Amino acid sequence: xxxxxxxxxxxxxxxxxxxxxxxxxxxxxxxxxxxxxxxxxxxxxxxxxxxxxxxxxxxxxxxxxxxxxxxxxxxxxxxxxxxxxxxxxxxxxxxxxxxxxxxxxxxxxxxxxxxxxxxxxxxxxxxxxxxxxxxxxxxxxxxxxxxxxxxxxxxxxxxxxxxxxxxxxxxxxxxxxxxxxxxxxxxxxxxxxxxxxxxxxxxxxxxxxxxxxxxxxxxxxxxxxxxxxxxxxxxxxxx
Amino acid sequence: xxxxxxxxxxxxxxxxxxxxxxxxxxxxxxxxxxxxxxxxxxxxxxxxxxxxxxxxxxxxxxxxxxxxxxxxxxxxxxxxxxxxxxxxxxxxxxxxxxxxxxxxxxxxxxxxxxxxxxxxxxxxxxxxxxxxxxxxxxxxxxxxxxxxxxxxxxxxxxxxxxxxxxxxxxxxxxxxxxxxxxxxxxxxxxxxxxxxxxxxxxxxxxxxxxxxxxxxxxxxxxxxxxxxxxxxxxxxxxx
Numbered sequence: 001x002x003x004x005x006x007x008x009x010x011x012x013x014x015x016x017x018x019x020x021x022x023x024x025x026x027x028x029x030x031x032x033x034x035x036x037x038x039x040x041x042x043x044x045x046x047x048x049x050x051x052x053x054x055x056x057x058x059x060x061x062x063x064x065x066x067x068x069x070x071x072x073x074x075x076x077x078x079x080x081x082x083x084x085x086x087x088x089x090x091x092x093x094x095x096x097x098x099x100x101x102x103x104x105x106x107x108x109x110x111x112x113x114x115x116x117x118x119x120x121x122x123x124x125x126x127x128x129x130x131x132x133x134x135x136x137x138x139x140x141x142x143x144x145x146x147x148x149x150x151x152x153x154x155x156x157x158x159x160x161x162x163x164x165x166x167x168x169x170x171x172x173x174x175x176x177x178x179x180x181x182x183x184x185x186x187x188x189x190x191x192x193x194x195x196x197x198x199x200x201x202x203x204x205x206x207x208x209x210x211x212x213x214x215x216x217x218x219x220x221x222x223x224x225x226x227x228x229x230x231x232x233x234x235x236x237x238x239x
Numbered sequence: 240x241x242x243x244x245x246x247x248x249x250x251x252x253x254x255x256x257x258x259x260x261x262x263x264x265x266x267x268x269x270x271x272x273x274x275x276x277x278x279x280x281x282x283x284x285x286x287x288x289x290x291x292x293x294x295x296x297x298x299x300x301x302x303x304x305x306x307x308x309x310x311x312x313x314x315x316x317x318x319x320x321x322x323x324x325x326x327x328x329x330x331x332x333x334x335x336x337x338x339x340x341x342x343x344x345x346x347x348x349x350x351x352x353x354x355x356x357x358x359x360x361x362x363x364x365x366x367x368x369x370x371x372x373x374x375x376x377x378x379x380x381x382x383x384x385x386x387x388x389x390x391x392x393x394x395x396x397x398x399x400x401x402x403x404x405x406x407x408x409x410x411x412x413x414x415x416x417x418x419x420x421x422x423x424x425x426x427x428x429x430x431x432x433x434x435x436x437x438x439x440x441x442x443x444x445x446x447x448x449x450x451x452x453x454x455x456x457x458x459x460x461x462x463x464x465x466x467x468x469x470x471x472x473x474x475x476x477x478x
Contacts, residue, residue, distance in 0.1 A: 071413060124376060133394075134413030137363060137387045148376045150388040154411055155372075172393055174310060174373030 004225050006237045007199055008175050010119055011128035011151055011166075013184035014136065016208040018116075018127075018230070019106035019143055022046050028102035036090055045085060047210070052077035057130065057159040067157040069132035075100040103131065104138040109205070113144045115230020118239040120146060128152045128169045128182060130159045149173075161192030170198070183233065187220040199224040201233055243464050245476045246438055247414050249358055250367035250390055252399075252423035253375065255447040257355075257366075257469070258345035258382055261285050267341035275329055282449070284324060291316035296369065296398040306396040308371035314339040342370065343377040348444070352383045354469020357478040359385060367391045367408045367421060369398045388412075400431030409437070422472065426459040438463040440472055 015021050026042035033040045056073045059065035078100045082088045091099065119125055127136050127145075130153045140147055151169035153159050160166075170177045182193035185205035194200050200223040206213055219226045227233035254260050265281035272279045295312045298304035317339045321327045330338065358364055366375050366384075369392045379386055390408035392398050399405075409416045421432035424444035433439050439462040445452055458465045466472035 069413065124380075132413060133388050133390075133411035137412065140387065141363075146385070147388070148379065149372050149386070151372075155394070172372035173376065174308065174371060 003238050004236055006123050007181040008179040009124035009126065009148075009170075009173050010181045010183055010201070011126050011169055012116075013160075013182075013186060013189050014127045014129040014131060014139070015103075015106070016205055017183065017185040017203055018112040018145070019108050019139070020208070021050065021103070021106050022208065022210060024106040025049060025102050028099060028105060032091060032095060032099040032102075033087075038087070038090060040085065040087065043210070045081060048081045048084060049074075049077055052080060061159050061162050069134070069154060070103075070130050070159075071100070071132055071135055074103055101135075101138075104135055105142050106139060108143040108145070109229065111229040111231045115232075115234050116145055118231070118234035119237070120148070122237065122239055124148045124173065126151045126169070126173075128160070128166065130165075161188060163192060163196045166193045166196050166198055181224060186216050190223055191221055194221065194223075202226040203230060203233060204228055243475055245362050246420040247418040248363035248365065248387075248409075248412050249420045249422055249440070250365050250405075250408055251355075252421075252425060252428050253366045253368040253370060253378070254342075254345070255444055256422065256424040256442055257351040257384070258347050258378070259447070260289065260342070260345050261447065261449060263345040264288060264341050267338060267344060271330060271334060271338040271341075272326075277326070277329060279324065279326065284320060286449070287320045287323060288313075288316055291319055300398050300401050308373070308393060309342075309369050309398075310339070310371055310374055313342055340374075340377075343374055344381050345378060347382040347384070348468065350468035350470045354471075354473050355384055357470070357473035358476070359387070361476065361478055363387045363412065365390045365408070365412075367399070367405065369404075400427060402431060402435045405432045405435050405437055420463060425455050429462055430460055433460065433462075441465040442469060442472060443467055 012018055025046040029040060029042040029045045056077055060067055116125055126147050126149050128151050129136060133150045133154045136150045151172055153165055155172055156165040156168035158164055166182060170180045177197035181199035181201050182190060183201040183203060184190050185203050185208060190200040190202060202219040202223045206217050225236050227236060251257055264285040268279060268281040268284045295316055299306055355364055365386050365388050367390050368375060372389045372393045375389045390411055392404055394411055395404040395407035397403055405421060409419045416436035420438035420440050421429060422440035422442060423429050424442050424447060429439040429441060441458040441462045445456050464475050466475060
């Protein structure tokens, strides 16, 4: 069986692909409301918060709103979801800020750190996420990711799947897109990266959205590699 | 004796402050010309190449030339210095490209890795250099630096000491300038950082420019901390 040649750099989607945001955000929501003795359906809260994520980036992608880091959108979306759950006014401003930064305290999928460490021994690795540099740096410290650098939205000043995010990430590394592989658990992310010439790696995360997940259960394109998880991905390069 | 409080992040000048570019570049120049049996005064060559660095950034800082990564300037300056040394035409195009990337293979000062590792155990660390992300990533692999992320010129799309380089670096981390310390062996770098509100750390590198060095031998401003080297800097925070 022939092995895929190792790219000069591998860049990774993070939320969902490397970290389990759903159960981690739910835990942070539970913690935030424990102190006030408030019972909250924390998984439903996490799902609503995540649901607000895509539409909140659209005005930035379309140019109607100047770029703001994802931390700002996370805070604004948190405020909406608090109102939606009739919890507005319960948390102090400082506690809301603290909770909005739950995305810096997400736990990695069990295979993520080991897979990245194996890949890092042989190639450059970096996140290509919609999270800001600050968010990604603090999340890396929490999760144990040893990135070479932080790429993604904050470098391009717009959000994926805008092609400029992938292109600016390759350019920062001084590499042509064909020498870089985008890795994600989301077919749409890979489609956008492939459209501007990057190699693509699909990782399955069948419980990212919870037990009833119906999308991204399998690769939907002719991706360069597909893997069951990050360790399996490294294995496909003989690592 | 009271200790200085640890900043939320420390950002570092690299060329001269953490790596000894002069002897490393000279070594790379020797290696490049060894194969053609050409004798070159490699330290003089390194000094001339470095001397071309400051003036080559000026058109970008003043807005007369659109931002190009430092890798491009290093290549252009190399071509000038080759002509100056009457060595144009000796190296093939590929060998010139290879030599222009000598700046990715600079050796760290003996204390640099140990000092950074101690600081990283307690705070965020990143380069704030004029080198591109790609250059800094490859240099980090060569020298053994474990950065949290890469900041600096490539983030701001202009060159130090333009204030935007320091401000964009703080902004990427989501930190106000007062929570970030700029560390450098160059007083001018610290002056520019201090002017926009960053804390400052001076490290002495009395042989950076060679045995006859006359500038930056001592701190020339009221810097937050001054240190003999990177390990001493960590020690001043009790690390």
